[in-house]
Amino acid sequence: MKTLVCIKYVPDTSEAEVKVNPDGITVDDSRFSFDINDADNYAVEESVLLKEAHGGEVTVLSMGPKKSEVMIRMALAKGCDKAVRVEDDRVAGHDPLMVAKTLAGAIKGQEFDLVLTGCMASDDWHMSTGVALAEELGVNHASMVNYVEVMDGKVKVHRELEGGLLEAVELELPAVLTIQTGINEPRYAPIRGIRQAQKKELNVVSLDDLGIDPETVGMDASQVVLEKLYIPEVESTAEFIEGEPEEKAEKLASILQKGGLV
């Protein structure tokens, strides 16, 4: 079984202060810590689980800067076999359709059974790249997958719908699956794997290497323009309880008790 897993290096902004740069269309990411996108981490694990169950090989594919190789090596350490990193600043990265076309260009010509990727990037939240990629490759897809069962020439998946409901779907292979968080328990890379990962193949390619015309994936090709970024006004009517942690706890306890809430 041949699997490709597409991963993205993203900033963790869950507890960080986010500031928009003077250009108005980028954020100051100099103080963010970066790591593998959460859902992609589950996709890596799923690809390794599939390899362990069915044999074959897993190729990591990522578009990103040199510093993202730490993340790629970690995926290799967990059991992926080789990797391709696409680096080319001519790709219109704000448009998932352009990213999908670039990834498809890196995959075309290779045989594969499955392409896995996270269902959503935690930085820009489009949830579009994987499904667009399937169309570019001309293969089946299912999004928001939280269960995968490979059968003869087919795959049965569960898609996560709203309200806790799941949808069981069967697809002919090859197919693209966008993986939802929680599908498995991502492993920690074993020490031996980390050592081996350093020796695994990691090719760095540009659009030219891939034979992709930059005109087809660049700012001119994209049909959407990122006009501006801004910090939304936050309206909070909350009563902020101040003081040392202990005082805060006491005040809150008293509010809850007096209000008959507990």
Add this chain to the structure above:
Amino acid sequence: MGNVLVLAEHRQGELRDVSFEMLAVAPAIAKDMGGEAVVLLVGSGMDDLAKKMAGYGVKVLVVDDPNFENFNAEKYQKVLSALIDDLKPAVLMTGHTAQGVDFMPALAVEKNLPLAADTIGLAYEDGTLKATRSMYSGKVNAVMAFKPAETYLVTFREGAVEAPEAAAEGSVEKLDNPFTDDVPYRKFVEYVEAEVGDVDITQSDILVAIGRGLKEDKNLPVVEELAAAIKADLAGSRAATDAGWIPHDRQVGTSGKAVKPKLYIAMGISGAFQHLAGMKGAKTIVAINKDPEAPIFTVADYAIVDDLFKVVPKLTEKLKELK
């Protein structure tokens, strides 16, 4: 003609909320673009649902065929591809839902049309359609301007706006099904209901909810003790479920449960919109989080910006004393 075609979403015989919510946005945009909002229903046995949508004062187009009994991304893509050619809408809008995200990006690629996904607002200014999106944990909004195209594709976030009131009676028109074939590659098998656990959190009076800020499962006793002291049930965000700290049926949010307790104490939960959608119906909301920018504070009644491990044990102790 600048019609805005709104794909009404339904599942198991029920219209989804987002179908109505989109009607809070579509008519105004359509008017600015020189057209009208038109609802499209694709399914099997759509008469009742069509009538209900028409009750919002819009024209409803229906593709009614047993072939569409259950959602299938491949079939939806074929039908919508054909209808874009026939109807030439200025905008095609769907929910940014498990349905919308499953075919709209593929449709955009197939038709070479632009897509703005997870849109929370739309505006038509000086001949340009602009979509507002939310990024970076909800801390930044982005305005995406569409370049001129035959049809703009938009997926709209569920819960981003309030549904309008039902209005005058609209009309229903049946369309010929442009796609009667079966699809060979993708097959709907069945719906699988989530497992039911020992506690139904939709019925709880008090919920103590945990998120990523709990950090690891060995910290669970901190919150369990608080829950025990105030007879609360434990619930949590997607991160808490993914990490295995709480069972799936205790997940609050879009992909979990919508809850309405009289008290909801959110600890270490940043408050992604998917989570807020599930808990903003709580009567009183307390949020404890280290990050002063956390969106959870926008819905909180009482807020503490601090490390939960410094506050919660003391809170438990105090509440026990006050009993």
